[in-house]
Amino acid sequence: MLIGDVARRSGVSARMLRHYDSLGLVRPTGRTDAGYREYSSEDIRRIFHIESLRSLGLSLRDVRRALDDQGFTPSELVDDLIRRTRERIAGETELLTRLCRIGAAEPAGWEDVLQIVALLQALGSKSAGTRQRAALSSIEEAPVPVEALVEAALSETDPNVAGALRWALAQSGDGALALLAEGLGSPVAEVRKRAVQSIAEIPNGEATALLQDALTNPDIVVRRYAALALGARGAADAIPTLIDMVVEETNDVDAADALSALASRPALAEQIATGLVDGLAHGTVESSVRRRLAQALADIPGVTASRALADLSHDEDRAVALTATYILGIRNAR
Structure with a gap:
């Protein structure tokens, strides 16, 4: 088969076939009496093999190795x-x-x-x-x-x-919130934390709604950042998480400040005081926890908080008793 027929049937241009010939990739088996290249069936089969390997991204040098080197193994090249x-x-x-x-x-x-x-x-x-x-x-x-x-x-x-x-x-604007919400579901903990921190900086109702949803996030770090942000926004549903943060000594000072700000609303003061007192109800509560709860009660108005502090002023741990006594003195002087 002459070069023109091969080009038409294989889709490989005559110029490329001559290039293959010059490289020794496919040398036509014979020549006509007029000196034209004449390709055998085996030559055409080799052309199709070359094109198949080139379709994988192999260079002509690698194609030649693959076809002519009997010891060639494709795994390393394919990798x-x-x-x-x-x-x-x-x-x-x-x-x-x-x-x-x-x-x-x-x-x-x-x-x-x-x-x-x-x-x-x-x-x-x-x-x-x-x-x-x-x-x-x-x-x-x-x-x-x-x-x-x-x-x-x-x-x-x-x-x-x-x-x-x-x-x-x-x-x-609001365009970032949907993307940040996706970040809250990231498998990477640091990405989830950065997402909730970013949402907390956006002061609008949609961001607040996302933070409220984040209070039920499986990641406790996300829940805590959401609670701090919501506390600053006056959201009562942050109260349980903020109290847990005080008990667990996790950003407890910031959590206590958020509770204090929320307690400026009379409707929430009693709820906060009751929650903090409930934290004292367990007999196994360590003295360090009792001291933090006493400190958190300092700026919570109302009878419930005062009674709890009075009880703590007689605590068996001297540091807790002194802390509660000091706070009671300040409250009574107001």
Whole structure:
């Protein structure tokens, strides 16, 4: 079969077939009387083998090794192809994500595009200072897509940069909340924590609703951050978690402050006092817990809190008794 017929039937151009010939990949078995290349059935079979291997991403050098080296084993080469393909897919995915984010920002001109690209690159910088500056300028200089801000906030490890990113998200409106809500369900504990911290910075009703849902999150860290944020917003459903935090000495000072703020509402003061007193009802409560509960009762108005402090002033642990006595003295002097 002449080269033109082979090209038509195989889909490999005559130019490529000549290239294969020059490399020694497929040399036609014969020649016609006029000197034209003439391919045998075995030659055509080899061409199809070459094309099959090339479709996997093999170079012509690797194709030749695969076909001619009897001792060649494909496993190592295939593993390398898998690795390179994954890297290429990751690179293309990253490019697609960046293009989508630029499109979402609806740039008015190429100057806007370049500014957005620069900010996106800065958010991914290895320098914490560069990332922080990008976060702070993301609202004023160029509208960085909220998806990029959320991704950065959920992956940021530097506390200063994380704070700047949470501020930027709070300024960006409600668009971030759905993405942050997804972060609450992440399998990674740190991502869940960063998600609830970011939601806590957004002062609107939708964020409050998400925080209230977070009170039942399986992750206790998420529940505690949600309770602190809700306490600052005057949400009564945070009270049980805040009391548990006092008992367990987990951000107990912040939890006690949140309870004190909530107790400024008479309708909640008795509920808080009762909850704290219930924490004292267990006979196995350690003295350190009793002392923290006494301190938490300090700013809770009402008879229930005063009676509990009076009881604690006679506690068997001297430090607890002195703490309660001191607090009672301050309360009586008011």
